[in-house]
């Protein structure tokens with residue numbers, strides 16, 4: 223009887239854990255995410271040659287004009303030094319983007335995609351390409 227009860231409890235615990243973990247939090251690792259963008263980049267461009275932290279850094283700093291004609295950039299909110307806190311336009315703090323300073327970065331694909339969509343549209347009025355996303359993440363997982 224004891225064992226039966228315990229097994230039941232463990233089953234319930236395992237099931238609740240599964241429900242908790244998925245699918246709201248699509249846990250991944252930054253390296254696995256880069257792997258997924260590699261597959262997408264190869265599909266989008268046959269001449270794809272890989273991601274570099276250098277191109278990601280350039281993209282991070284690059285300035286563009288937004289829909290209102292204002293100069294904007296990824297680093298405008300995320301700061302030029304990604305190991306430091308950033309700031310939204312309303313002045314709210316944004317945690318560091320560098321993985322070395324914030325281990326939650328690039329560990330949830332749904333979150334990453336949500337913010338790429340929103341921020342790329344905000345800065346470039348278009349979606350970012352798999353090349354840009356992969357370079358961006360490659361820079362930020364190496365930034366110290």
Ligand code: HEC
Nearest residue numbers: 295296299310311316317327328329334337338341342345
């Ligand atoms: C107007 C301010 C603003 C700008 C400009 C901006 N971001 Fe963000 N970004 C945010 C906020 C706010 C969050 C969500 C809060 C957080 O994750 O700390 C975020 C989160 C992200 C995330 C989620 C990362 C993760 O795993 O947690 C990605 C990816 C991202 N931004 C990419 C970009 C890129 C690429 C650009 C430039 C094209 C950019 N952002 C420009 C405000 C901005």
